[in-house]
Amino acid sequence: MLPDRLERLIELLSRLPGVGEKTAQRFAMFFVTESQEYARELGLALQELGATVKRCQRCGNIAQVGEDGRALCPVCLDPRRDGKLLCIVARVQDLLAIEKSASMRGRYFVLGRLLSPLDGVGPDELPLEDLFRIVAEDAVKEVILATPPSVDGEATALLLARELAGKGLQVSRIASGVPHGGDLEFADQITLGRAIDGRRSMDGKRS
Numbered sequence: 001m002l003p004d005r006l007e008r009l010i011e012l013l014s015r016l017p018g019v020g021e022k023t024a025q026r027f028a029m030f031f032v033t034e035s036q037e038y039a040r041e042l043g044l045a046l047q048e049l050g051a052t053v054k055r056c057q058r059c060g061n062i063a064q065v066g067e068d069g070r071a072l073c074p075v076c077l078d079p080r081r082d083g084k085l086l087c088i089v090a091r092v093q094d095l096l097a098i099e100k101s102a103s104m105r106g107r108y109f110v111l112g113r114l115l116s117p118l119d120g121v122g123p124d125e126l127p128l129e130d131l132f133r134i135v136a137e138d139a140v141k142e143v144i145l146a147t148p149p150s151v152d153g154e155a156t157a158l159l160l161a162r163e164l165a166g167k168g169l170q171v172s173r174i175a176s177g178v179p180h181g182g183d184l185e186f187a188d189q190i191t192l193g194r195a196i197d198g199r200r201s202m203d204g205k206r207s
């Protein structure tokens with residue numbers, strides 16, 4: 001029924017989080033029938049985004065590509081940050097939520113994914129080599145595990161605690177207060193600040 005290019009656009013849009021096939025179709029029709037100028041601007045913005053905004057090559061946060069071609073985020077570029085303190089999060093959104101709570105004076109590492117035995121995601125799929133490299137480069141002393149309080153988040157925290165405590169690091173886990181199964185992103189700033197201040201030590205042994 002629809003031109004190939006339009007079908008393709010609908011397929012691409014339907015992959016966006018929270019967008020189903022119907023909404024994707026509505027968006028696509030909007031571009032075609034209401035505002036081709038808007039569609040051009042959006043296309044350009046997306047194209048430029050790919051060239052100028054990348055994942056931070058050190059921590060995985062969002063970063064603007066510098067004139068030297070390096071992608072380092074504002075946190076990694078900030079010399080006032082304590083490089084000895086590293087906060088490990090699952091997603092960039094969690095990093096942003098913690099930054100908003102202004103309770104973190106160290107730097108971050110974004111895992112990008114969590115252990116999920118049920119979905120077949122094992123330790124080999126986590127960026128542990130990159131993490132250990134950062135820990136060594138920055139001579140990190142303390143690690144705060146701020147993975148979400150879900151089953152996968154806890155399993156990941158346990159694995160990381162074992163690995164990092166084995167390297168002689170002080171490891172702690174953010175305190176409860178963030179609802180179980182909840183996303184850090186949706187916790188309010190005060191709760192998140194308290195969860196970080198009230199972190200518990202993890203010795204890395206399975207309890």
Ligand SMILES: [Zn+2]
Binds near residue numbers: 056057060072074075
């Ligand atoms: Zn960074």
